[in-house]
Amino acid sequence: xxxxxxxxxxxxxxxxxxxxxxxxxxxxxxxxxxxxxxxxxxxxxxxxxxxxxxxxxxxxxxxxxxxxxxxxxxxxxxxxxxxxxxxxxxxxxxxxxxxxxxxxxxxxxxxxxxxxxxxxxxxxxxxxxxxxxxxxxxxxxxxxxxxxxxxxxxxxxxxxxxxxxxxxxxxxxxxxxxxxxxxxxxxxxxxxxxxxxxxxxxxxxxxxxxxxxxxxxxxxxxxxxxxxxxxxxxxxxxxxxxxxxxxxxxxxxxxxxxxxxxxxxxxxxxxx
Amino acid sequence: xxxxxxxxxxxxxxxxxxxxxxxxxxxxxxxxxxxxxxxxxxxxxxxxxxxxxxxxxxxxxxxxxxxxxxxxxxxxxxxxxxxxxxxxxxxxxxxxxxxxxxxxxxxxxxxxxxxxxxxxxxxxxxxxxxxxxxxxxxxxxxxxxxxxxxxxxxxxxxxxxxxxxxxxxxxxxxxxxxxxxxxxxxxxxxxxxxxxxxxxxxxxxxxxxxxxxxxxxxxxxxxxxxxxxxxxxxxxxxxxxxxxxxxxxxxxxxxxxxxxxxxx
Numbered sequence: 001x002x003x004x005x006x007x008x009x010x011x012x013x014x015x016x017x018x019x020x021x022x023x024x025x026x027x028x029x030x031x032x033x034x035x036x037x038x039x040x041x042x043x044x045x046x047x048x049x050x051x052x053x054x055x056x057x058x059x060x061x062x063x064x065x066x067x068x069x070x071x072x073x074x075x076x077x078x079x080x081x082x083x084x085x086x087x088x089x090x091x092x093x094x095x096x097x098x099x100x101x102x103x104x105x106x107x108x109x110x111x112x113x114x115x116x117x118x119x120x121x122x123x124x125x126x127x128x129x130x131x132x133x134x135x136x137x138x139x140x141x142x143x144x145x146x147x148x149x150x151x152x153x154x155x156x157x158x159x160x161x162x163x164x165x166x167x168x169x170x171x172x173x174x175x176x177x178x179x180x181x182x183x184x185x186x187x188x189x190x191x192x193x194x195x196x197x198x199x200x201x202x203x204x205x206x207x208x209x210x211x212x213x214x215x216x217x218x219x220x221x222x223x224x225x226x227x228x229x230x231x232x233x234x235x236x237x238x239x240x241x242x243x244x245x246x247x248x249x250x251x252x253x254x255x256x257x258x259x260x261x262x263x264x265x266x267x268x269x270x271x272x
Numbered sequence: 273x274x275x276x277x278x279x280x281x282x283x284x285x286x287x288x289x290x291x292x293x294x295x296x297x298x299x300x301x302x303x304x305x306x307x308x309x310x311x312x313x314x315x316x317x318x319x320x321x322x323x324x325x326x327x328x329x330x331x332x333x334x335x336x337x338x339x340x341x342x343x344x345x346x347x348x349x350x351x352x353x354x355x356x357x358x359x360x361x362x363x364x365x366x367x368x369x370x371x372x373x374x375x376x377x378x379x380x381x382x383x384x385x386x387x388x389x390x391x392x393x394x395x396x397x398x399x400x401x402x403x404x405x406x407x408x409x410x411x412x413x414x415x416x417x418x419x420x421x422x423x424x425x426x427x428x429x430x431x432x433x434x435x436x437x438x439x440x441x442x443x444x445x446x447x448x449x450x451x452x453x454x455x456x457x458x459x460x461x462x463x464x465x466x467x468x469x470x471x472x473x474x475x476x477x478x479x480x481x482x483x484x485x486x487x488x489x490x491x492x493x494x495x496x497x498x499x500x501x502x503x504x505x506x507x508x509x510x511x512x513x514x515x516x517x518x519x520x521x522x523x524x525x526x527x528x529x530x531x532x533x534x535x536x
Contacts, residue, residue, distance in 0.1 A: 091368020
């Protein structure tokens with residue numbers, strides 16, 4: 001197999017497939033993501049982005065094909081994959097009933113960070129995400145942007161090699177969105193963490209991802225840097241949204257079932 | 273990359289302790305539920321217990337009816353709290369929090385087992401309420417180190433058993449509405465087909481096999497054997513605890529297979 005990206009692959013999918021009964025949510029997905037990039041999976045709600053991320057994070061077994069993450073097979077070595085990754089789900093992963101610090105303390109325990117190191121690491125992570133002053137406030141009193149930053153702190157506490165972010169900016173206002181992306185960028189610079197992010201905000205992907213995979217109805221229909229993809233259209237001033245329309249055959253905003261729409265709005269409501 | 277065995281044990285204990293600790297912190301931040309939960313056993317003891325003691329409707333041998341009833345009501349409140357524990361997992365599924373546990377390198381058996389044990393914190397709080405009330409009602413209970421220690425062990429086992437059963441139901445039905453329906457459906461038969469408020473001896477013959485197959489019977493029997501000095505229990509306490517432990521371990525094994533469905 002010829003690697004499609006330069007540098008060592010930190011995520012390599014080979015014919016990854018997931019069916020739910022008759023529906024094929026992800027079809028024969030093959031791609032490689034390298035250790036030093038921010039990779040975006042872009043597409044509308046219901047395109048198969050979340051299903052892909054769930055398979056790569058070992059939450060959902062594939063029904064066909066496989067993938068390696070940080071060198072470990074997601075089907076045969078799920079425990080090792082889990083130790084190597086951080087995950088911020090589309091929904092909420094911070095517990096509202098306890099404080100920010102307590103959330104991190106629990107996560108530190110789950111990742112077997114020894115007690116004597118855990119407190120210092122949790123405090124450092126809170127400082128880093130600008131949450132130092134609210135460390136001991138119950139998370140139910142946090143704003144949406146603060147919750148997302150706390151979730152990133154949780155996902156990074158054990159210094160994973162790969163960070164998966166599923167729609168990290170859904171429901172956030174533009175200022176909070178910028179703050180989240182700034183953190184993603186800093187992280188990669190400081191720790192060399194590979195970042196796989198899904199989004200349906202095309203302008204975000206365009207600005208921040210080194211490479212994107214356009215996913216539509218469970219298949220990757222285009223893969224490359226935003227500039228490369230825009231160049232393939234041969235029209236000056238093309239946007240990533242145009243790229244999506246070109247490859248997927250319709251506008252970004254179409255698609256997404258009732259359930260997906262409900263879910264997105266619920267998240268937005270919770271994060272407000 | 274391989275951990276030393278000692279480090280692994282320490283790591284596993286750390287994982288279990290933060291899961292149980294999280295539950296303790298939640299209860300410490302908002303103990304409202306504990307107070308609300310104390311009302312029902314209080315009514316059973318004070319109203320139901322007192323009335324039935326006076327009218328002598330239920331033959332309980334050498335013990336008074338309140339002596340007989342107190343362990344039964346404690347077991348009942350443990351059951352009622354634990355059987356709905358799974359709803360927290362369904363809520364965590366809807367919010368997304370459940371994925372945080374399932375993407376972590378916590379072994380599934382340990383995750384489910386620790387969550388089950390964490391549910392017993394609520395059960396233990398009920399023990400305090402029931403024992404205080406019973407003492408206030410002048411029910412003569414045994415307060416030796418062995419009996420109190422044994423009661424704690426029995427409550428942790430019983431809570432873990434029923435909360436693990438609850439997590440199995442949650443993993444299968446996955447929505448709050450269906451879960452509540454099934455929870456309601458289960459509690460009454462478990463309660464009435466047990467020796468909680470009347471002895472098995474007075475049950476009709478067809479009901480007795482159900483009572484002997486009901487884990488609640490063994491929890492009640494263990495508590496009765498430990499708390500009530502004049503006895504009246506069916507089996508030795510060690511046997512009761514052995515039955516509870518075996519069922520609990522079996523349920524944890526099943527739950528660990530089903531629980532990951534909540535993140536799918």
